[in-house]
Amino acid sequence: MVDWRQRFEAPARAASANSAAAQWVRAAVSRVTTPLLPDDYLHLIDPLWSARELRGRIVSITPTTDDSATIVIKPGWGFSFDYIAGQYIGIGVPVDGRWTWRSYSLTSDPDTSRGDKTVAITVKALPEGFLSTHLVNGLEPGTVVRLAAPAGEFVLPEPLPEKVLLVTAGSGVTPIMSMLRTMARRGRHGDVVLVHSAPSADNVMFGDELAELADRGVMTLHLRYTGSDGRLTPEGLAALVPDWADRQTWACGPGGFLDMLTGAYEKAGHPDRLHIERFALERGSHGAQGGTVTFGTRDKSIEVDGATTLLEAGEKAGVQMPYGCRMGICQTCVVMLDKGCVRDLRTGVEHVEGERIQTCVCAAAGDCTLDV
Template identity: 85%
Template sequence: MSSWRERFEAPAHAASSNSKRAAWLRAAAARVTTPLLPDDYLHLVNPLWSARELRGRIVAVTPETEDSATIVIKPGWGFSFDYHAGQYVGIGVPVDGRWTWRSYSLTSDPDTSRGDKTVAITVKALPEGFLSSHLVNGLAPGTVVRLAAPAGEFVLPEPLPEKLLLVTAGSGITPIMSMLRTMRRRNRRGDVVLVHSAPSEEDVLFRRELQELADDGVVTLKLWLTRDGGRLSPDALERLCPDWARRQAWACGPGGFLDMLTEAYEAAGRGDALHIERFALERGAHGAQGGTVTFGTRDRSIEVDGATTLLEAGEKAGVQMTYGCRMGICQTCVVMLDKGCVRDLRTGVEHVEGERIQTCVSAAAGDCTLDV
């Protein structure tokens, strides 16, 4: 027989929160309003209150470059501000009557967030990224969004290593920015070098603030502009930071950029000193050939190419599957592969029948059937 506490909390069992107190209060709201939905009552008081999910309101959208913006969000009831610099947060936005989810690195520092009860993400609009473009160009202050609790293992190291190297490219600077802001606020000073790659100075996110951080002694800043010098290479890294191989490194950026760094550190016998964050799904990078995807007992099938994820294939076929970040981070979309073979678009690793796979980052490598 279940305990009284289990019975009490059952109506709000699925609510997402890092706060035990908030979860208990949600459970209370759910119990006293059953069989009516607690959200029916809570929303009348405050649209950010919910017994089922975390919510937030857009406070401001501030351009950073021509194609990027910082979005300040005021989370509602139950959101925990006890996150770590470098972590990401999931955000769900209503687009054409449907909630669309992505995960973005927090660029605010935890100390500031706990003080003003807001968090910030910085988003770069990608040509193929419908939601990122909407967030940068179409999101209005006052919009209520859904949130997932902060998560991720790519965080500011405590204590700081004696010699620290931060290596970023493009929007890969975002989790590092949270770390640098936290270091400045906590008056952490050390031997910290930031090597950042961008097409031009105009494309450098947080360019003025990065220079202020350098002037303040928080970090030694080294910019690499690819329109002038081509892609960052091990030789270029050597010129910018001669002792890179003797430093603990935190790196974030596109897949090819991280692959280059991984090979360089492994060749130097220092593979364990490199900590990376991958958050960009590169379509077709490993050449999955596509095929017919069948969705379990529903017997729905669709023909797809090798760049279409299984999650997207299901949506095209009218099969709604569970998902969260849509980037291979949160593990919400995991299902069993009944038949056939699929390929992870991030790594090229193939998975065969009987294995559990992530639909948001896997594509058909021939005909396959999912247990959904």
Template identity: 70%
Template sequence: MTSWIQRLAPPGAASVAGSRRAQMARAALARVTTPLLPDDYLHLANPLWSARELRGKVVSVTTETADSATIVIRPGWGFSFDYSAGQYIGIGVLLHGRWTWRSYSLTSVPDSSHGDKTVAITVKAMPEGYLSSHLVNGLVPGTVVRLAAPSGEFVLPEPLPPRLLLATAGSGITPIMSMLRTLRRRGERSDIKVIHSAPTADDVLFAEELESMAAEGLIDLTLRLTRESGKLSVDDLAAVCPDFLERQTWACGPGGFLDMLTAAYGDDDRLEQLHIERFALERGASDAQGGVITFGTPDRQVEADGATTLLEAGEQAGVLMPFGCRMGICQSCVVMLDKGAVRDLRTGAEHIAGERVQTCVTAAAGDCTLDV
């Protein structure tokens, strides 16, 4: 049995769900391995092989600055490397017996023909960041993580606009680095102005790489050190990039930075030229306080924090709800939200009463009631 399973070559770029060959293999395994699931045997052969979920193994954790690190992951069976530069990926890590999910921008180059077959994220440890601090300071090579497929609309168009402005602050540089690395590898050129803000020179992510891109003429780089010069203002922006309102602009960073840019482009009726990516967790940060979750009737309630999923909270309260993958893929755990609001832990998106929600990846954003 083991030797036969080992001969099953996992498809590199094809989706497991969409692969007829993978479906036939799983069906055959299911017939001969009952009552165990095919995943039980696949996991024995290789912990990255799974028919139900995307997995990956941490290859390396490399320090970038005092509070950030680049994490290289080798995805397993079913992962597609044909993502777009600028997209983000969901990562789930087992902490204290619970899978904790967050989304981070990919900093690697999408290339299905690249022999390395790895992806990378660069994470900044936030003081309030439960998972980010662990990823930067506690994650070790060899750790198996869960993955959600790359997604997001913060990508460059093809063909490239003739003039680009890439405006970032802090770790907002991460999706931009994937874009710049991709353009560099492809040998594509455009008039690209990069303006990046960070507190000090030691806090600038990818400083040497950005300088080398500037030296070779790929970008026109301006670094703004805010502890010396203050935060970037509209006047500062106009001084270093006088034609910024004429450029197609991609911007990522903290809320205040993006609000400043939105106001500047809005005042000149140029919002269609501004493309922004807000930090996923920041979008839901104000609603991340948790609350009292009611499971159908008032006699079935539990109070949970903003990091505990509805599914986990129900289990703690003795309310057993349907589930499958426990990572937001299979849709087995979907229920109706009767009252209140919940937040998707992977993306920060909020769902309100009247919507169907996935209990395995959402948490209470205030008091809420589920129709179960």
């Protein structure tokens, strides 16, 4: 039998594993509070103390632009601040009586986080983004949230390459911001170029700080305003950074933007020099047709469209589903596909019965049954 509780508590266990002291205290508390759970007592002392999950408290929400805000979080017991600039964190927020999860890049630099014991994310409210809009406009300081440990491979190497190019669009600048802040704090002034695209000057997240970092020599800054200059193209990139193909490049932004860069580096014969971070699913871009999703062990079914992930389908049907990052990275949501066909919303690849699938990035391509 699957131990669902154990699976849901995995993010907290993974984060707390770095602290031997935390593990010892948790074990001791578990023994003295049996048969009740440690949390039955710990939450009476401090709501951030939990033996089962990572928690945090919202410290502040500060507008960055008209539709974005920086959210500072004070994590509780068991959280490890040994993250790397460029990584993301999972955040679960209670909305209308249920916990809703998304992952966002950390914009704080690790050195500052270890000092003041807080982390920061910067969120852009998207028209289709239910949770992002709530985080920017509906969240209040003092709210207790759930957290998943920092993760992700979109990080700079040590030591830095001789020449670095950072190419971002919109909220894609958020993981880069953590990198730049870390470089500035550590006094690293190398050959680093940032090319950032935004609709206008008013839409540039961290606009004043980016200009200040450029003035301090942390990087060379090129801003492109797509409302007047048009979208960035390979030719436009070459005009701004003539040696772009010779640089190790980190890029983040919308799917079409990253596809353009991928094609440019492949054409130049240097695809290995491009490192990308994709934020969200390009929902429906590969034409998943939807269908009836059946959760075999729960005897529940639900009709969904081709843009609804199997994880979301399960949650709508009232089925407890394992999950972690909700971005197709951490593998926590993997289940067996018993019948039918599903499609990966990121790549369009189809999976058939007998395969293990990621429910957070796959949608029904016709009727299907999951071993859940």
